[in-house]
Amino acid sequence: MFDLKKHVKARSIDEAIALLIENPGARLIAGGTDILIKLRHGKQGFSELVDIHDLPQLRFIKLDENNDILIGSGAVFNDIIESGIIQTHIPMLKDAAQSVGGPQIRNVATIGGNICNGVTSADSASSLFALDAVLEIRGRKTKRNIPVSDFYFGPGRVDLKKGEILTNIRISQKNYKGSSGFYYKYAMRNAMDIATIGCAVSLKTKNHVLEDYRIAFGVAGPVPMRCKITEETMRNKKVSRKLLQDISQAVEKDVNPRTSWRATKEFRMNIIKELCVRATKEALKRAGEEI
């Protein structure tokens, strides 16, 4: 039995916003794979819930008139894995979705929940960072768009005000068209584990030169992050083995891993320096480059 004091079901986005305003102490619950575990462990602050589980208005993956990809915050990881749009245009996000938990978790856990709980290890976050995804957040009579990179304030803290709800994630055409990407997760087990480090690389090449290079990490700092110094240094560089070594050296200055019971700072740094090479190599392969 979960220690719930109040539970109200929202039948639409507007109703969810109204219920959040009406119940200032309440949290949103969607897939429940985080919140129900927290409740079971007796964690405070989750005893009042506004329920958006399986709300059809939030569960979609589509292309809009500008060919931007829109992912509803209620899309579960299995929706992302099976989506033709994702498979064709952003296979990196499919890699990320496939690396989450196990089949049972992927059938109920949502991408919106993965982002909104604000953890650095969220498998979908680094790919969304690399894709410059934009989050649409709705409140009562308000609607704002915010880049995912500005959404995180700190561990577990995100830019959601009272009565606000993340409705969808937009990946604009310019950020995915012609790009190849790869997400590499390092964890102690191949399934049912939290990333020790996650690395997403998205790149464009022209005449064997890196036209665009983006690299993002999960667990390399308190929140997911992009490596801006590395990215700027690598742009317009020729694809070569030397390039991979340079990336591996450069990322060290961008990241800020810490020691936890899962891994030490030093071990994480080692993994970071290796994963950036592997993820870049795989992304280059998808771009048709030989290395």
Next chain:
Amino acid sequence: MTIKGFRQITFSINSKERTLVIDMRQSLLEVLREELGLKSVKEGCGVGECGACSVLVDDVLVDSCIYLAIWADGRKIRTVEGEARNGKLSMVQQAYVDEGAVQCGFCTPGFIMATTSFKEKCHGKKVSHDEIRKAHAGNLCRCTGYQNILKAVEKSIES
């Protein structure tokens, strides 16, 4: 009218329609075991890691320990109790028997539901060992009898 904190839900359980008044705090696992006596649904870890509580909700595999029972309203639930037809085991169940894929048996109902969902998704197409492993990665067997489980899954996909 229902008492505060209680909700009425109607759902199909192993092809039978049921209406129950349940405590909103209950997990689907608790309702299946305690209200309906479906003891095949096991609580292992209770936090969605071991898969012993796996059931199908609208033919989708979920961990019933981290699934609110009120979410079952209007849905179709399947547990291993409902898989046999006219006293005959399902192909998946039979394959587990034939391959001796059961040791202590605690994880078996959850595994069988995972295989059932996998088989229905495969539509008879050939699958690799790797795909089988990935599709069962959310189920743990603490007796570590994975080899025979793997064989049983292979057999049930072929049949």
